[in-house]
Amino acid sequence: MLSRTADHLFWMSRYTERAENTARMLDINYQSSLLAQTDAAAQSGLQGLLSISELLHPYSAKYGEINAQSVMEFMVKDETNPSSIFSCLRAARENARAVRGSLTTEVWETQNQTWIELNRMLKAGAFEEDPAQFFDWVKFRSHLSRGVQLGTMLQDEAFYFSRIGTFLERADNTARLVDVKFHAVERDFYGASTGRDQEYDFYHWSAILRTVSGFEVYRKVYRDVIKPERVAELLILRSDMPRSLSACLNEVVSNLTVVSSNPKSETLRRAGRLRADLEFARIDEILATGLHAFLTQFLDRVNELGAHVSREFLGAPAA
Structure with missing residues (x-):
């Protein structure tokens, strides 16, 4: 192609x-x-x-x-x-x-x-x-x-490049959404909440979940009240959640593997490493070291991955 x-x-x-x-x-x-x-x-x-x-x-x-x-x-x-x-x-x-x-x-x-x-x-x-x-x-x-x-x-290279574009964009957006919305809430994830805080939390976190069509998914997976650490886990690490970072990187890697003629290409290596970091991460460790720092680094790596896709396959700088 x-x-x-x-x-x-x-x-x-x-x-x-x-x-x-x-x-x-x-x-x-x-x-x-x-x-x-x-x-x-x-x-x-x-x-x-x-x-x-x-x-x-x-x-x-x-x-x-x-x-x-x-x-x-x-x-x-x-x-x-x-x-x-x-x-x-x-x-x-x-x-x-x-x-x-x-x-x-x-x-x-x-x-x-x-x-x-x-x-x-x-x-x-x-x-x-x-x-x-x-x-x-x-x-x-x-x-x-x-x-x-x-x-x-036809599920050929045209189809695969379309899928790569879709899921790189989705990963970028989900990471930005989680970063901004979590950063906006100035409270300890595990701290005590007043009744007013709990009411605010419900609307705040449910709004985030509805943005990514995840409200019903959250209820089905956790069967509990909405907790911020579980919202983060769902949107970052759950590979069965269609708009999570993990699910998006799974799609990116699987489609890149098909179109790449070199199994050791730098683009594929970066994508695979980013997917592995998500696959073996734990939400408590991410929150302990800082969610904002984690997502900022993730966005940088996704942007770099997009640039590598452009250079290796598309013959043009990333737009």
């Missing part, structure tokens, strides 16, 4: 996944805004939303003061924001168009229809009318894109 073709497929999937992840975070923030909360809590939530995507400075430079309407505008429709839902779905469609011949008709039509429908909805004011329904639509279109790829594409 031409490296240029692999590059377009890789980024088509990354941008589609990024759009879904952005919609998930915005949806939870919107749902939380409907609950009774202080102005400080609402402001903190909006700031955390921008921090997750490292967009606090670009936002401040353009909009100044942080408020819900401007943040939503910036993260959904702003064409100058490369991580907005609009920009991500546009980039996904353009990458798909560039390799139209490598895609099945169903995959191309899904990407193209998503872009056409997005423009129609934004012009009709569908986002302003019902943000929750709009975010559900974005998530659905991402699910549909992955499902159509799995159901119609």
Whole structure:
């Protein structure tokens, strides 16, 4: 396969996944805004939303003061924001168009229809009318894109590079989400809580779980009240949780192994070592040494892994 073709497929999937992840975070923030909360809590939530995507400075430079309407505008429709839902779905469609011949008709039509429908909805004011329904639509279109790829594409290199892009992006997003949300809670994981703290904790941790479709999974796995250390374990180390760091690295390694002609390549070595570190880690050890430090190092390693994938297979620097 031409490296240029692999590059377009890789980024088509990354941008589609990024759009879904952005919609998930915005949806939870919107749902939380409907609950009774202080102005400080609402402001903190909006700031955390921008921090997750490292967009606090670009936002401040353009909009100044942080408020819900401007943040939503910036993260959904702003064409100058490369991580907005609009920009991500546009980039996904353009990458798909560039390799139209490598895609099945169903995959191309899904990407193209998503872009056409997005423009129609934004012009009709569908986002302003019902943000929750709009975010559900974005998530659905991402699910549909992955499902159509799995159901119609030949499982060759084109398919594998698409999967690598999806799960590298998902690992990056989950790590950012866990880091920012855990860092925002200034309390000891194992300390005593007042009744008010317990009520806050429930909504805080359940919101994190719902962001990654993990609320029902948590209940099924732990059958207990929501505890932060178990939320961390579920989202970092549980390989049977689809959006956990461990599950994402399992997918990255398995797909890299198929496309790599050199079993001792540096890219595969880095991916395998990162997966092994997650596979044999324990959550109590991670929390004891510092969750923020662990996730910061993980994000650095994932970014380095993406750069190695680009250099070794795609013939282009990471975007």
